[in-house]
Amino acid sequence: MIDFPAGLSALTDRYDVVLCDVWGVIHNGVRNFPEACEALERFNKDHGPVVLISNAPRPSQDVLSQLDGLKVQREAWSAFVTSGDATRSLLTPRAGEKVWKIGPERDAPLWAGLDLTLAGCEDADFILCSGLYDDEAETPEDYRDRLKVAADRGLLFICANPDRVVQRGDKLIFCAGALADLYEELGGKVVMAGKPFAAIYDLALAEAERLKGGPVDRSRVLCIGDGIITDVLGAENQKLACLFVAKGIHGDKALGPDGLLAPEAVAKLLAAESVGATHAIADLVW
Structure with missing residues (x-):
């Protein structure tokens, strides 16, 4: 009860x-x-x-x-x-690797000071997602083709924010968790550290x-x-x-x-x- x-x-x-x-x-x-x-x-x-x-x-x-x-x-x-x-503790052991970073530049402190090289979905070693690049205009479907390439390559998807949506003022916006859901739908593996x-x-x-x-x-x-x-x-x-x-x-x-x-x-x-x-x-x- x-x-x-x-x-x-x-x-x-x-x-x-x-x-x-x-x-x-x-x-x-x-x-x-x-x-x-x-x-x-x-x-x-x-x-x-x-x-x-x-x-x-x-x-x-x-x-x-x-x-x-x-x-x-x-x-x-x-x-x-x-x-x-919590996510930084997952990134530290991946020093020296190439990462496809998905998310706005305001999230740069997430990977600041770590030995990671930015790359695209075609040549990265793994994915780090903190959100959509433009969460006011984009939806997860805008990422489907690129995520399919990464999933087919077997890249691990590290999700820095398990939230699917969040309220911003009177509007609901998509978060990294929504992209993680899509990646799993495409057959990719996801790891999360947040709630x-x-x-x-x-x-x-x-x-x-x-x-x-x-x-x-x-x-x-x-x-x-x-x-x-x-x-x-x-x-x-x-x-x-x-x-x-x-x-x-x-x-x-x-x-x-x-x-x-x-x-x-x-x-x-x-x-x-x-x-x-x-x-x-x-x-x-x-």
Whole structure:
């Protein structure tokens, strides 16, 4: 049975650590969500560390400026780990190889300082994908022919962001995970390090242990996120509790005719992906 708390404050007696998604929970890429930021700040101050855990395909230090620009207060969190951090650990052993890099130039910190040579799909040793080159205009289908060449050559596809789509303002845009899906459809092999995969959770829990100065009781860790196949599935795989933020990328699908969260609609969204959540809420609030 899914619990439907009125806010994060109703869960403070059950959890000592929060691992919180970023995009879709505390901002939408254009503006922050003040009530969500306040809720995290209050938990972080009075109840236990908040570790932000994001599928951003750049090292966490290079994403901080975005949070600051969106006026997400630093008091709302104590540590920050990204899919980019986890991905760099996969790239380091491939020093000296040629890479077909797919993604915008803003993601350059992902491979900065690593001994990799840029190449195309015809002569690369592997693929590194952080997103679409132009996610405002392109779709995965624009990449089908080139990905088919790479898949036929047996290239490994390292996906730096498992998200399929993300909300930017009022628009949904494709992410690297959508290209990874297409690559697998074409017979290619994909490796991912972000949510819902273990590597990023290992990093996040290590940060929580550092902040608490000792071991973390996993039964008292709460994951918060709006992505069913990333945040919710990741928590389930790690056997961690999850607060599903049911609006986020799902918009009004979890709402009833009265505009309020509808438990049956939430259950339907989760069942469609064969996952379960411990708690659900429309938007993150205190």
